[in-house]
Amino acid sequence: MRKTLAILLTVLVLPGVSEAKLKKSMKKECLVCHENWLLETKVESPKLLSNRSLKAADKLMCLSCHDGSLADDRETFLGFGHFSHPVDKEVPKDFKLPKGFPTKDGKLYCGTCHTPHTETGSEKKLDYTFMRKPNVNSALCMECHKANAEHGMNHPILEDTADKLSDELIEKISLLGGRVTESGELQCESCHSPHKGKAKKALLKPVDRSQLCIVCHTDRLNSEEHKDYRNHPIHKDFPEEAEIALFEEKKAITKSVECMTCHKVHKEENKHLLVAKEEKLCSSCHVEEGKVSSTKHNIAGNSCKSCHTPHKAKGPKLWSREIPEDAYDYASIIEVKGKSDILCLSCHYTGNKIEGKEVVTVGTLTHPTGKSLKEKVNLPLPNKKLACVTCHDPHHAYDDGKESKFLRKERLSLCYTCHKSQTKVKEGAHGEIDKKRWKKGDCFACHNVHNAKDGYLSRVVYGEISPMEPAVDGFCLACHDPEGMAEHKVKESIYNEHPVGVKNPTNKLPGKKIACVTCHEPHSHEEELLRIPVKGDSALCLTCHTDKNLKGTSHDLLHNPEVKLSEEERKELLKGGACSACHTPHNPAYKVLWSRKLGKGRTINERMCNSCHSEGGLAADKTIGKHTHPFGREVTEKNLKMIKNSRLPLISQMTGHPAKRGESGVLDCATCHEPHNGADKKRLTRYTVEGDSSLCTACHTSEAAVVGTDHDMRVVGKKLKGGVCSACHVPHNAKNELLWAKEVKRVSGNRMSDYCLSCHTKGGLGESKVIKYYYHPSKDVKVKNLDRPGREGDWPLFTKDGKKVSVGGEIVCETCHNPHVWSKDGGAPHKPVEGNVLNSFLRNRTLKGSICVDCHGLDALYRYKFFHTKKVHQETPSYK
Incomplete structure (x- = not known):
């Protein structure tokens, strides 16, 4: 090896060695690689790094x-x-x-x-x-x-x-x-x-976490590094129900969901290099959702692709369909608030067609979405709010039935999941609705979740309802109509029933305005479907009418021992509550929801009150009698003006209620009486009559000056049950005109004087102040109004029967005396204030002369002597 390397180096460094010479010494050049040709490689040598032939x-x-x-x-x-x-x-x-x-x-x-x-x-x-x-x-x-x-x-x-x-x-x-x-x-x-x-695979980067794919396909990713909801997420664990055998067979990545889980790079016949057909591939992970292929949502056989796409979606949830502007407009009209609901409406909007057929829509009145629930439910809540998918599973129905409409549960069970308090409807009157068509307690007997006709998702509607009335009332009246399913409980009275459409005075009952459902819970099993019972104490009525509680009053018929009720009457009164003695919310017999048979009378209150306060009635012992306080048409214009300026109301004869500002009304029973719980619990008067007679003086303000005078019987130690005024007057069952409380003695021959002389005679209450000798002549007297300074006044004349006249009447006690006024400021007797005199109720109350001078002028003293002193009195009147 060393020799080979030396030869190679020698060849490379020799100067002047040409390429031609290298070609001629191929043997040496070949030895650079073919070293096994060398002798050294054939000899075992410890100097070699390897003894294996290469x-x-x-x-x-x-x-x-x-x-x-x-x-x-x-x-x-x-x-x-x-x-x-x-x-x-x-x-x-x-x-x-x-x-x-x-x-x-x-x-x-x-x-x-x-x-x-x-x-x-x-x-x-x-x-x-x-x-x-x-x-x-x-x-x-x-x-x-x-x-x-x-x-x-x-x-x-x-x-x-x-x-x-x-x-x-x-x-x-x-x-x-x-x-x-x-x-x-x-x-x-x-x-x-x-x-x-x-x-x-000699790849430049691994693919087990989609590292290599991410280099190029960043626009098709939804990962921690590249978040984009328009693409299928990666780096995710497989769902528990996923069938990963397919991926293992295709040798795809199975540790987590990655690009190479669904796609193959080489030798894949499926479109988009998918490891399986789209519908099979999707359902391998999304097993439950894969059932969509057998439903109507498998549009044109596209299965999952009918609505979804794994990459570059048009909306959330990998939505593949374009969302038309019409869908957004429709969502605005029906006030859809769930963010995901627009996906459903991208198909289910009015006027849309798929494959030439109109799509089923939810209508303009539909179940609300986008609302939070107070209680937890075992249903999907996107962003913790109601949505279409809360009730509907767009991929399949709970039983895969054709008519299940993609519901997650059986219809009633689904409704009751959220509306738990309404389940009692099955036990109540509304649970029996038309059994032939609906199951017992079926919500759809009354409601349409989609395509409702009116408020409260009603499936029916009752003609035209007044703008003042809530739509729900039309809902109720659709059945509670002579031609409706509840024909046995309908409005038949010509008089108004309990008002609706007015402001709800309490937050204890639902609705900003009063409607049928304010008092009634249509899903209840209670009697009359009432939200609060009325039995016994009328608790439901008193929830709003807090000031009408009869407890402790004489009108509490159930607890008033003076009222004798038959067993049947008591039973009915217990059932309907205390208020039902006089009122009913439906089909009243008269105005103000009157429930009783009316008595005789000219005014609205007189007819109602006389249903009991008359002969043969429950309150036959408490009638008004022949002589009673005037009301109705008997009230003069002057008295009406007096009433209008008082704290007591006039009663509208159109409504039976106290007249409002600018509304006409008359004096009626309810002017003085509050029949539910007046200040006086027994008499039920609006103000007390005992003591200073506050009720009387509310109108008769000038007569209130009698308080503290000699005509105030309390001053002289008399006990009066009816107050100051009751010494002389009673409002009902009076003995005579002027609501006189006592029998009138015939003394003078003139009724007006006799009122006074009944007390101011021997043996009477006022026997200490009587005329012992002579009276002012009453006959053949012609009174003239003399225009003299300081002598102006009202000196009334009266006929024999007590009628006040301007001409031709007689002079009586009341001509000179005002029985209610002692002094100018109503001061107590025998304690004159400065500038006043003790004047014995004389009409002239100041020091500017006397009442005699007002009529008789300068000869008043002369006349006084002839008529009021026994010594100087002569039998022949001087004026003759």
Whole structure:
């Protein structure tokens, strides 16, 4: 070996040695490689590194030079025998080497591709020097691997990649140690390197993590390094249910999902070099989703490809279909909020056709999406929100039935998964709907998840509903109609039922506005489907009408011992609650939801109240009598004005409720009484009557001056159950006109004076203040209004029956006296304020003269003596 090397060095360094002389000494030149010809190799010598004979083109012989230490190396055999083109490998029997490519002992060796006996490329020192055939555009590679270069069955190279490689991509390949053709096309050496391979198959990079594929196919990747939802993800574990036998058979990567899991680079007949047909390939991992091939979503036999594509998708979920603007418009109209729902709507929008047939759409009223659920459910929730795929599995139905409509569960079970509180509908009245058509408790008896007719996903609608009424009321009325399924429970009354469409006053019941479902839970099994029971205490009614609680009042008929109820009446009242004694929300007998048979009367309240407060009624012992406080048409314009200025309401005869501002109304029972729970629980008056008679003085403000005077019986030690006013007046069952509380004695012959004289006589309450001698004459008196300064006043005259008149009446007690006013400011008697006098309720209340002077002028004193002093009194009146 040393001699051989010495000979070679001698030849190379001798000056003047020509190429011709080298050619003439071929024997010596050949010895550079063919050292087994030397005598030294035939003799065992301890000086030799190896005692094995090296034959020409032996691997070790080639490596003795091509180990990277000589500058003349054409290649550096890094990793030779591990990742480079294999040598010392038997040629498979089914693999036929082309002519001119020898083997050694049936095995590949360096000389299979290379030979130093050829001048190929040596003159121009090309990269394929000493190759058996010029390797232009991978021609040498293709001599053996012709099948790996066939068009359509292998990764595209040469003309299939013409003008497709960017300068940036070519540079990336070069940096890896790969090469492209002179015209910038891919060739075998773009991925493989026969002597510098860094991975199996002499690849420039491994493929077990798609490292080599990533170099070029960055636009088809979705990995940690290249995130792009438009492409199938890689570096992912196989699903547990994946059938990996297919991939193992194809010798694809099975440790994780990679490019080479689905694709083969060489000798693959399937389109896109897939290891199997698309539908089979997808379903090998996506086993459950593979069932789509037997459904209507297998459009035109494209199976998965009907909706998905593994690369360069049009939307999320590897969506393959273009999403038309019409689909986005449709999504806006129906207020679809789920981000993934637009994928479904890319087909299921109104007016779309596939294969000439219109696609089933969800309509303009459909189940909402994009909402979060309060409770966890065992259903898919993209981004933790409702979506089409929450209820529908687009790949198959729970039972694969044709009519299952891709539902994830049986229809009722699916609804109940989220709507747990509605499951009781099966036990209630609505669970019995039309059994011939629907299963018991079937939600679809009332609802349509898609293509609903109106609010609450109703499958029916009731004509035209007022804009004030919620749409759900039309939903209810569609059945609760004379021609509907609930014809036995319909609106029949000509009077308004419980109002709907008005603001809901409480958050304890659903809805911003009152609707049927505010009080009723249509899915309940409770009586009347009520959200809160009414039995006994009317708890449902009181949820809104918090100020109408009858508890502790005389109108609480269930607990009022004075009311005698029959057993049947008590039973009905218990069932409907305390409020049902007078009201019903449906089919009322009269206004204000009145439930009882009306009594006689002229006003709305009189007729309602008389249903009990009349002979034979429940409150026959509490009637108003012949003489009662005026109301209705009896109220004069003056009194109405007085009422309007008070704290008490006028009652609208159109509605039965207190009149609103600008609305006409009259004095009625409910002006003074609050029938539910007035300030006085027994009398149910809006203000108390005991004490200072606050109820009376709310209107009769000037008469309130009687408080603290001698006419306030409390001052003189009398106990009054009905307040100050009750000493003389009662609002109902009065003894006479003026709502007089006591029997009127006939004393003077004039009713008005008799009212006063009933007390101001011997034995009466006012016997300490009586006229002992003579009265002011009442007959044949003509009163004139004298226009005199300081003498203005109202000195009323009355007929014998007490009617006030301007002319022709008589002078009575009330002509000169105002029984409610003692002094100018209503001060207490016997305690005059400065500037006032004790005037015994005289109408003239100041020091500017006397009431006598107002009528009689300067001769008042003279007349007084003749009429009020016994000594000077004469039998013949002076005025005659």
